[in-house]
Amino acid sequence: SQTIHQWPATLVQPVGSPLSLECTVEGTSNPNLYWYRQAAGRGLQLLFYSVGIGQISSEVPQNLSASRPQDRQFILSSKKLLLSDSGFYLCAWSVAERLYEQYFGPGTRLTVT
């Protein structure tokens, strides 16, 4: 069966510090991978998605970036965090044949102070 991992679970970082959040998927090959941000426990905002290694599409211009160094690894980064980057970050995966069914990781709660 497929599983998705995210770490860390929680993170408190000062403004201006770098960020690296990691997501890995097990039990599937060549998944589509997604990064979302959820503010105040409400709707999800798509940040990045990837259909393959090294292929990243950005949805929202901001100071965040994403990379996919391996088939089942997706990394969200920032060189300098802003207060507005605080939120709940969710990684998700889907298979190409069923793009509409996305499966989410446990999330990372990021607080920028």
Place this chain on the structure above:
Amino acid sequence: TQLLEQSPQFLSIQEGENLTVYCNSSSVFSSLQWYRQEPGEGPVLLVTVVTGGEVKKLKRLTFQFGDARKDSSLHITAAQPGDTGLYLCAGLSYNQGGKLIFGQGTELSVKP
């Protein structure tokens, strides 16, 4: 911009009551998903509906996709405290390249 509007945004009911959550749009979607999310956790996929007029049942939960594929509803019968959580609808549009559009969610609280 395609939007999905959920209503109500907040719902607080007593155990045993019935409720319906709505997800509406002016756009057509090729499929629509419902997720449930508990605090501090990722959303969990409940159901996918793909055919206009389709009805799916999951125990006490009934999901319906509108005939025109622009709206959906989630009905819970005899709600229980374990149903408490954030319910999110998400739609896959024909021209969004596999990206889901999420509603803002309905926060449900079922009191014993």
